[in-house]
Amino acid sequence: MKKIMFVCRRNSCRSQMAEGFARNLGRGKIEVSSSGLEASRVHPTAIEVMSEVDIDIKNQTSDALADFNAEDYDAVISMCGCGTTLPPEWVTQEVFEDWDLEDPDGQPRETFHRVRDEIKQRVSNLIDSVI
Numbered sequence: 001m002k003k004i005m006f007v008c009r010r011n012s013c014r015s016q017m018a019e020g021f022a023r024n025l026g027r028g029k030i031e032v033s034s035s036g037l038e039a040s041r042v043h044p045t046a047i048e049v050m051s052e053v054d055i056d057i058k059n060q061t062s063d064a065l066a067d068f069n070a071e072d073y074d075a076v077i078s079m080c081g082c083g084t085t086l087p088p089e090w091v092t093q094e095v096f097e098d099w100d101l102e103d104p105d106g107q108p109r110e111t112f113h114r115v116r117d118e119i120k121q122r123v124s125n126l127i128d129s130v131i
Contacts, residue, residue, distance in 0.1 A: 002130045003031045005073040007086065011036030011062040013046045014079035014101050017116050020050050020057040021123040029131045033073075035065040037082060043105060049112045053120070065090070075130050079119075095130060 004022060008015035011034055019034035026032065040062045050057045070076070070087070075095035083091055083098035090096070099122060104112040 001029070001031055002074045003033070003072060004075040004077065004126070004130070005068065005090075006032070006034040006077050006079055007036065007065055007082065007090070008034070008079040009037050009082055009103075010040035011038075011064075012040040012043045013104050013112070014115060014119060016042050016046050016057055016060055016062070017050055017119045018077065018079060018123055019060060020055045021120050022127065024055050025120075025124055026127045026131075030127060033063075033068065034060070035063045035068055037065055037085065039064040045104070045109065045112050046116075049109070049116050053116070075126065077126065097126075 006015040006018040015034040019032055022032040042057060042060050042062055047058045070089035070093060073093055076090050076093045078098040079101055081098055081100035101115055101118060104115045
């Protein structure tokens with residue numbers, strides 16, 4: 001089973017939504033984690049907009065990338081354009097993509113919806129390509 005890591009700056013919004021979609025869309029096909037260059041919290045608005053599409057992320061945790069080993073993952077996805085600041089071992093996995101999505105934190109709810117929907121499409125495409 002392929003293992004995917006979604007990485008962002010604070011592991012609060014984008015990477016959390018990606019983890020939720022990947023767990024849901026890839027159930028039984030992939031294993032998924034998310035992390036940040038630093039740990040933070042799961043953003044309350046991210047929890048809310050994901051619940052609108054029947055995905056519950058309220059029990060996910062914000063974790064630091066340093067708590068994980070790159071060699072445990074087949075695919076690494078940078079959500080925020082932070083790929084250039086990741087340790088080299090993370091960008092040399094079988095699959096590495098830098099999605100560079102807009103940060104919805106501090107933005108209107110509509111931004112959360114737009115980013116959420118883009119993440120869903122990208123995660124769906126990713127799952128199709130790695131399994």
